[in-house]
Amino acid sequence: MGGRVLTEDDRRVLLRDAIDRGDATAIAEALRQIDEAGDDPVEYLDQLSPRDLQRFAHALGADEVGDLLGEFDPTDAADLLERLPLAHAADVLEAMEPDEAADVVGEIVPATASQIMVAMEPLEAEELRELLAYPPDTAGGRMTPAYVSVSPELRADQAVVALRRVAEEAETINYIYVQEEDERLLGVLSLRNLVLTRPDSRVRDLMIEDVYTILVTADQEEAAQLLNEHDLLALPVVDSEGRLLGIITADDVADILEQEATEDIERLGGSQPLEEPYLRATPFLLFRRRIPWLLALFVAEAYTGTVLRHFEHELSNAVALAFFIPLLIGTGGNVGSQTVTTLVRAMGLGQVRIRDLFRIVRKEVLTAIMLAAVLSVVTFGRAMTLHVGVDMGMVVGITVVLIVLWSALVAAVLPLTLRQLKIDPAVVSAPFITTLVDGTGLVIYFTVARMILHIPNS
Amino acid sequence: MGGRVLTEDDRRVLLRDAIDRGDATAIAEALRQIDEAGDDPVEYLDQLSPRDLQRFAHALGADEVGDLLGEFDPTDAADLLERLPLAHAADVLEAMEPDEAADVVGEIVPATASQIMVAMEPLEAEELRELLAYPPDTAGGRMTPAYVSVSPELRADQAVVALRRVAEEAETINYIYVQEEDERLLGVLSLRNLVLTRPDSRVRDLMIEDVYTILVTADQEEAAQLLNEHDLLALPVVDSEGRLLGIITADDVADILEQEATEDIERLGGSQPLEEPYLRATPFLLFRRRIPWLLALFVAEAYTGTVLRHFEHELSNAVALAFFIPLLIGTGGNVGSQTVTTLVRAMGLGQVRIRDLFRIVRKEVLTAIMLAAVLSVVTFGRAMTLHVGVDMGMVVGITVVLIVLWSALVAAVLPLTLRQLKIDPAVVSAPFITTLVDGTGLVIYFTVARMILHIPNS
Numbered sequence: 001m002g003g004r005v006l007t008e009d010d011r012r013v014l015l016r017d018a019i020d021r022g023d024a025t026a027i028a029e030a031l032r033q034i035d036e037a038g039d040d041p042v043e044y045l046d047q048l049s050p051r052d053l054q055r056f057a058h059a060l061g062a063d064e065v066g067d068l069l070g071e072f073d074p075t076d077a078a079d080l081l082e083r084l085p086l087a088h089a090a091d092v093l094e095a096m097e098p099d100e101a102a103d104v105v106g107e108i109v110p111a112t113a114s115q116i117m118v119a120m121e122p123l124e125a126e127e128l129r130e131l132l133a134y135p136p137d138t139a140g141g142r143m144t145p146a147y148v149s150v151s152p153e154l155r156a157d158q159a160v161v162a163l164r165r166v167a168e169e170a171e172t173i174n175y176i177y178v179q180e181e182d183e184r185l186l187g188v189l190s191l192r193n194l195v196l197t198r199p200d201s202r203v204r205d206l207m208i209e210d211v212y213t214i215l216v217t218a219d220q221e222e223a224a225q226l227l228n229e230h231d232l233l234a235l236p237v238v239d240s241e242g243r244l245l246g247i248i249t250a251d252d253v254a255d256i257l258e259q260e261a262t263e264d265i266e267r268l269g270g271s272q273p274l275e276e277p278y279l280r281a282t283p284f285l286l287f288r289r290r291i292p293w294l295l296a297l298f299v300a301e302a303y304t305g306t307v308l309r310h311f312e313h314e315l316s317n318a319v320a321l322a323f324f325i326p327l328l329i330g331t332g333g334n335v336g337s338q339t340v341t342t343l344v345r346a347m348g349l350g351q352v353r354i355r356d357l358f359r360i361v362r363k364e365v366l367t368a369i370m371l372a373a374v375l376s377v378v379t380f381g382r383a384m385t386l387h388v389g390v391d392m393g394m395v396v397g398i399t400v401v402l403i404v405l406w407s408a409l410v411a412a413v414l415p416l417t418l419r420q421l422k423i424d425p426a427v428v429s430a431p432f433i434t435t436l437v438d439g440t441g442l443v444i445y446f447t448v449a450r451m452i453l454h455i456p457n458s
Numbered sequence: 459m460g461g462r463v464l465t466e467d468d469r470r471v472l473l474r475d476a477i478d479r480g481d482a483t484a485i486a487e488a489l490r491q492i493d494e495a496g497d498d499p500v501e502y503l504d505q506l507s508p509r510d511l512q513r514f515a516h517a518l519g520a521d522e523v524g525d526l527l528g529e530f531d532p533t534d535a536a537d538l539l540e541r542l543p544l545a546h547a548a549d550v551l552e553a554m555e556p557d558e559a560a561d562v563v564g565e566i567v568p569a570t571a572s573q574i575m576v577a578m579e580p581l582e583a584e585e586l587r588e589l590l591a592y593p594p595d596t597a598g599g600r601m602t603p604a605y606v607s608v609s610p611e612l613r614a615d616q617a618v619v620a621l622r623r624v625a626e627e628a629e630t631i632n633y634i635y636v637q638e639e640d641e642r643l644l645g646v647l648s649l650r651n652l653v654l655t656r657p658d659s660r661v662r663d664l665m666i667e668d669v670y671t672i673l674v675t676a677d678q679e680e681a682a683q684l685l686n687e688h689d690l691l692a693l694p695v696v697d698s699e700g701r702l703l704g705i706i707t708a709d710d711v712a713d714i715l716e717q718e719a720t721e722d723i724e725r726l727g728g729s730q731p732l733e734e735p736y737l738r739a740t741p742f743l744l745f746r747r748r749i750p751w752l753l754a755l756f757v758a759e760a761y762t763g764t765v766l767r768h769f770e771h772e773l774s775n776a777v778a779l780a781f782f783i784p785l786l787i788g789t790g791g792n793v794g795s796q797t798v799t800t801l802v803r804a805m806g807l808g809q810v811r812i813r814d815l816f817r818i819v820r821k822e823v824l825t826a827i828m829l830a831a832v833l834s835v836v837t838f839g840r841a842m843t844l845h846v847g848v849d850m851g852m853v854v855g856i857t858v859v860l861i862v863l864w865s866a867l868v869a870a871v872l873p874l875t876l877r878q879l880k881i882d883p884a885v886v887s888a889p890f891i892t893t894l895v896d897g898t899g900l901v902i903y904f905t906v907a908r909m910i911l912h913i914p915n916s
Contacts, residue, residue, distance in 0.1 A: 038811070071687060071688075160653060163653070163654070164654050167650060167654050173650050174632055174649075174650075174691075191632075191649055191650070191653065192625060192631055192632075192649070195618060195621070195649065195653055196621070196622050196625055224712070227712075228709070228712040228713070228716075229529060230529075231709035233632075233691065233708070250691070250708045250709065251686070251689035251708065253711070253712045254682070254685075254686040254711045254712060254715055255686070257712055257715050257716060257719070258686075258715060258719075258807065261715070261716075261719035261723070262803055262807065264723065265719070265722065265723055265726065265799055265802075265803045266799060266800055266803065268723065268726065268727070268799060268888075269726070269795050269796050269798065269799025269800060269888060270792055270795050270796050270799075270888070271796040271799075271800065274800065277804070277807075277809050278800060278801070278803075278804035278809050278810055279804070279809060279810060279814060279817065279818075281821075282821075283821050283822075283824035283825040283828065284825075284828070286800075286821065286822075286825040287825050287828040287829060290793075290796050290825070290829060291828075291829060291832060293792075293796070294789065294792055294793065294796075294829060294832075294833065295832070295833075295836065297788070297789070297792050298785070298789060298833065298836055298837075298840075301784060301785050301788045301789065302785060302840050304781075304784035304785055304788070305781045305782060305784075305785055305840065305844050306844075308780055308781040308783075308784075309778075309781055309844060312777055312778075312781075315777050315780055316774075316777050319770055319773050319774050319777075320767075320770075322766055322773055322780045322783070323762075323763045323766040323767055323770075324763060325766075325780070325783050325784060326759060326762035326763075326766075326783065326784075326787055326896045326897075326900065327756070327759050327760060327762055327763055329784055330755070330759045330762075330892065330893060330896055331752065331755070331756060331759065333889065333892065334728055334751075334752055334755050334889040334892075334893075335748075335752065337727050337728050337887075337888055337889050338727050338728050338729040338748050338751070338752075338889070340727065341723055341724060341726065341727025341728075341729075342724055342727060342729065342732065342736060342744075343736070344723075345720050345723045345724065345736075346735070346736035346737075349716065349720065351735050351736050351737060352736055352737060353496070356737060359737065360737075363739075363740075363741050363744065364741075364744075366741035367741040367742075367744040367745050367748070370741065370742070370745040370749075371745060371748060371749060371752060374749055374752075374753070375752065375753075375756065378753065378756055379756075382756075382760050382763065386763050386764075386767060429795075429888075430726075430727060430728070430795055430887075430888035430889065430892075431791065431792040431795050431796070431888065434788065434791065434792075434888075434892065435788060435792075438784045438788055439784075442784065
C-alpha cells in the first residue's frame, strides 16, 4: 500500500478481497482502513450480498462481529443481524455485552427476534429477555447484569481467586459488589483497594457501605447524572427491596447524554426527535417528525392574518406600516429564541428550577431593557433611511422596545411554567416562541400606530 | 431530624451550626442534606462571611474541600478559593486532581493565582503550571499527569508492588502505562489483566502495544469521541515524539460532551455561547452575548423593508396581501429551522460530512415536497376563511410551496458549505435561517402575486 492514499473504491475492493479469502486479519485491516478514513463501516457492510455478509461474519468470528456491532447504532446493528442466518445471529448476540445486545434485539422485528433468541443458549436468552422487559430509556433498559459480586465473609485473597473465575464474563471488575444471600446490596469494593490491601483483610471490612444506587425504573438521565457528578465508573441498579439487578457503566454516560442532547436540540429546532441517525432517516420519516409541529405552528400563526385583517383600515391608510412587519416580529422572535434556548439548556443541565423563576425574570427583563435600548435606536434609524417620516419612525422605535420586552418576558416564564405542568420545556422551540410573539407583536405594533399616527376612523 | 422535611432555612442553620462547632461530620451531613434537597451548595457557601468560610474549610480539611470544589463549576470553585487565605487555598489545590485544579486556577485572576501557587509545594505548583500552558479546550488542557506507569522489564508481581507505592497519588490505576526510559509510550496494561495473570509474567508480554493515543494539541472533543467510541476508561496524551504527558479519564467525557452540546444549543438559539452557568451570568453578560447576533440579524432583516417598499404599489392595490406576510415567511422559517437544527446536530455527532451533501439535499427536497403539499392545502383553506377570494388563495397556496422548497434547500446546503469555509455550522441558527428566508420569501410572494393577480402598473 505504501504511502498511497486509498479511495473509497480501493477500500471496498480491499474488504471484498479479504472476505473472498476468508482472512480475518485482512478483514480487520480493511475495517481499520475504513475507520481511519472516517467512513462508516455500516455503509460498506450494507452493500454486501447476504452470502458475502455471512462469509464476512464467519471469517471474523462471533466475538469480533459482536464487538463491531456494539459500536454501531442499534438500528444499524439490527439491520445487519437480520441479514445473517439465525444460528449465526444467535452466536453474535451471545458474544455481545448483554445491555448492548438488548438494545439491538429491541430494534429487530419481534418475530425474528424470538426466532434468534430460541437459537441462543437458554441462559443467555433468558438474561436478554429480562433486560428487554425494561423500557430502553430507563436505568433497567441501560443496565447490564454482567457485574461481579462476592460474599462479605471472604478474605481479600479469596475474593481475587473468585474474581478470576468470573472476570471473563464481566463487563467491569473495577467495582466488586458485596451481596447478602438474599441478593441485597451490602456495599462495594474497588479492585484498586482489593489489590492494594493485605491479603487476609475481610471483604466486610474493606467495603464501602454508603453506595450510590439507582432504582431500576428511574430515568436513564438520572443515572447519567449520578455517574457524571460523582465520577463513578459504574452505578448499581437495584429494585425497591434493594436487591442488585445490574450495573450501568461509565461508557453508557456519554451515549445517554448525547441522546438526550440530540432530542433537546431537535425539539428546540421545532420537530419531534428523530431517534435514528440522520442519514438513515427516510424522507417520509422526516416528514412525519416535522409536519405535526408545522401544522400546530401554522394554526397558531394563522392568527396573524386575523390581526392584520382587523387592522386593514390602518394598513390601507398607511401602507408603510407593512414595510416593518417582518422586521419587528422577526426581531421579537430572535430575542425570544435566544432566551428560550439558553433557559431550556440550563434546565436540561439542572442549573435552574421553578424557585429560580423570579431571578430569571428579573435577569431577562434587565437584559431585554439593554437590548431594547440599542434596537430602538437602530430601528428608528432604519425607518429614516426608508423615508417614511418621523412619526412612523417613532411608531417602530417604540414598538420594538415593547416587543423585545414582551418576548423576553414570555420566553423567561414559559419553559419553567411548562415543566411545572409536566410538559417537556424543549417543546418551547425557537419556532414556537417566534410564532407566539408574531401575533401578539402585531397587536402591539398596530395599537402603537393607531395612537401615534392618529389614523381617522373609517 | 426524624422524618421532618427541612426547609432551606433549616439547612442554612444546620450548616452554620456545624461550622460554629467546627464539626467536620456535621458539616458533611449538612452538605449531604443540601445535595439531597437538590440545592446548589455553592449558593450556601457564597453567603458565608470570609471568616466562616475559612472556619468551614479548616474544619473540613483540605482533602474534603478539594473533593467538593472538584464537583463545582470551575468559575464557582475559583470564586470560593479566592475568598480563602492563600495558604489555605494552596493546600486545597494540592489536594485536588491536577486537571481539575488547573481548570480552577485558570479562572482565578492571574495575580492571585501566582500568589497561591507560590504558597504551594514546588513540585505540585510546577505540575499545575505545565497544565496551564495548554489551552483549556485541548487534550493538554484536559489531561492529568496523575497516571501510573511501569517499566516493560518488571514481572506482574513486581508491578503490583510498584503500584502500591504510587496508587495513592494516581487518578486511576485501571490502566497501567508501560514506558521506555525516554518516556515514550510502549503499551498499556489493564489492572484487571495484571491481577488475573500469573505473578511471574513479564509486563512486556502482558501489555497491549496497539494503544489509542491523542496528541496533546488536539481538540478535547476528539478525545471525548475516542474515549466514547471505544469505551475506554482513560486515553493517553502524547507529544509529537510519542512521549506520554498525561491521561484523560472517562469522567471527563461527559463534561466535554455537555460543554460542546451547550455551546451548539446556544449558537443554534442565535447567541454567542455563555461559557458560564446561567444563574451566574449577569444581565450585562447576557446582553453582550446576544446583541451582536441581534444586530447582524436586524441588518439582514432590514432588507425586507426594502423589498416591501419595492412592492408598495402591489400592496396598495391589494392590502389583503399583507395579511399573509407573517404566515408565509413564518412557515418558511419554521421549515428552515427544523432542517438546520437536525443537520447541525448530525454534523456535531459526526454523522454527516460534505461528501453526503448530495444525499442530504435529495432527502430534504423530497421531505419538503411532502411538507409543501400538505401546507399548500392548509394555506389555501386559511385564505378562504379570511374571505380574500380564490385568486388570493391560489397566490398564497403556490407561494407556500415555493417558500418551503426554497427554505429547505437553503437550510440543507448552508451548514455543510459553512463548515467547508471553516465557519462553525452552528452559527446557522434558527433565527439566522428565518431571517434569510424572510427577505427572499417576500420576493417569491410578490412575484407570484404580480403574475396571478394581474395588478395594473402604476
